[in-house]
Amino acid sequence: EIVLTQTPGTLSLSPGxxxxxxxxxxxxxxxxxxxWYQHRPGQAPRLLIYGASNRAADIPDRFRGSGSGTDFTLxxxxxxxxxxxxxxxxxxxSPPYSFGQGTKLEIK
Amino acid sequence: xxxxxESGGGLVKPxxxxxxSCTAYGFALSSHSVxxxxxxxxxxxxWVASISQSGxxxxxxxxxxxxxxVSRNNAESAAxxxxxxxxxxxxxxYYCARLLMVRDKENYYYYHMDVWGKGTPVTxxx
Numbered sequence: 001e002i003v004l005t006q007t008p009g010t011l012s013l014s015p016g017x018x019x020x021x022x023x024x025x026x027x028x029x030x031x032x033x034x035x036w037y038q039h040r041p042g043q044a045p046r047l048l049i050y051g052a053s054n055r056a057a058d059i060p061d062r063f064r065g066s067g068s069g070t071d072f073t074l075x076x077x078x079x080x081x082x083x084x085x086x087x088x089x090x091x092x093x094s095p096p097y098s099f100g101q102g103t104k105l106e107i108k
Numbered sequence: 109x110x111x112x113x114e115s116g117g118g119l120v121k122p123x124x125x126x127x128x129s130c131t132a133y134g135f136a137l138s139s140h141s142v143x144x145x146x147x148x149x150x151x152x153x154x155w156v157a158s159i160s161q162s163g164x165x166x167x168x169x170x171x172x173x174x175x176x177x178v179s180r181n182n183a184e185s186a187a188x189x190x191x192x193x194x195x196x197x198x199x200x201x202y203y204c205a206r207l208l209m210v211r212d213k214e215n216y217y218y219y220h221m222d223v224w225g226k227g228t229p230v231t232x233x234x
Contacts, residue, residue, distance in 0.1 A: 035220040037153070044203060044227065045145070045153060050210075050220035057222075088153050092207075092219040095167035097143065099153045 002027055002091050006100035012108040015079050021103045023072040023089035031068040033093040039102075040085045048087075049074065081107075110134040110223055112204050117228030120194055128189040128228060130204030135223075138182035141165075141207040143221055144189050146200035146230075154200075158207070159187060194232045201227040 003026040013019055023034070036049040047056040049065035052072055062077045076083055084107050089100045116128040130142060144156040157168045157178040166178055175194075180187040187204060205221035212218070 032216050032218050037221075039147075039153065044224035045205075045221075046224070047220055047222050050222075051216075051218040054218070056220075090153075090155075090221075095158065096169045097155045097158065097167075099145075099155060101152045 001096060002029060002093060002098055004089050004091060004098055004100035006087075006089060006103050008103060009101070010104045010106060012106050013079055014108045015081055017079050019074075019076040019079060019083075019105055021074040021076075021087055021105075023067075023074070023100050025070040025072070025091065028069045029091060029093035031072075033091055034065075034067070034072050035090045035092065036065055036074050037088045037090060037099075038083075038085050039088060045088070076105075079105075112206060112223055112225035114202060114204055114225040114228040117202060117230045119231045119233065121234050122195060122232055124194050124232070125190070125192045126194065126230060128191070128202055128204075128230075130187040130189075130225060132185040132206070135206075137180070137185040137187065137206070141209075142178075142180065142187040143205045143207055144178060144187075145203045145205060145221075145224075146198075147203070147227075148197070148200040151200075156202070157189065191230070194230075196232050199230060199232045201229050203227045 005024045007022045031052040034052045037045045039045045053065045064075045086102045086104050141160045143158045159178045177190040206223040208222040210218040
């Protein structure tokens with residue numbers, strides 16, 4: 001079973017700043033199967049990044065994913081007010097198709 | 109418009125059962141695997157189960173095995189989650205999501221959940 005650990009748990013930043021979110025896997029897997037989702041309260045989760053580094057449709061280039069093996073990163077540049085939400089990494093390599101515990105990005 | 113709509117959530121007593129539905133609009137659900145994901149209050153997203161396009165391949169999270177059953181009816185463009193022996197810790201918003209498989213020009217495959225429903229709340233309480 002692949003366990004995903006996200007750090008930090010909470011990140012307090014101001015609009016205009018940049019955010020770096022990390023996702024660590026308990027074992028190496030195919031980077032094509034690492035995805036990032038944004039989840040705002042009361043809304044459906046939204047796909048941001050698939051295959052570790054590919055932006056989903058309509059996702060601005062302020063969002064960038066990178067990494068491979070066991071270490072993955074989501075970087076958000078020039079934070080906008082709508083970016084403050086919870087972010088999850090998720091693997092679709094092998095069941096259970098686990099999520100990380102999430103990073104809450106909050107306004108400082 | 110491409111969308112998924114969940115229904116069937118509600119209040120149920122411990123030990124009870126509920127059947128959730130996930131109906132697709134604007135696309136053929138038969139072309140996609142379907143995942144169920146839940147979020148308990150104050151908790152992270154948790155993958156629940158997955159069913160392949162034909163229904164031949166099904167996986168469950170360990171805590172759901174033996175209690176939850178996922179199925180689908182492609183003619184109705186719908187998927188279902190039958191939940192039995194419900195516990196308080198099963199209280200959550202349940203989402204269904206379409207699994208998209210993409211193959212790039214180098215024949216690499218990508219699997220990700222690109223369309224999600226808005227969720228249906230389930231409360232297990234006496």
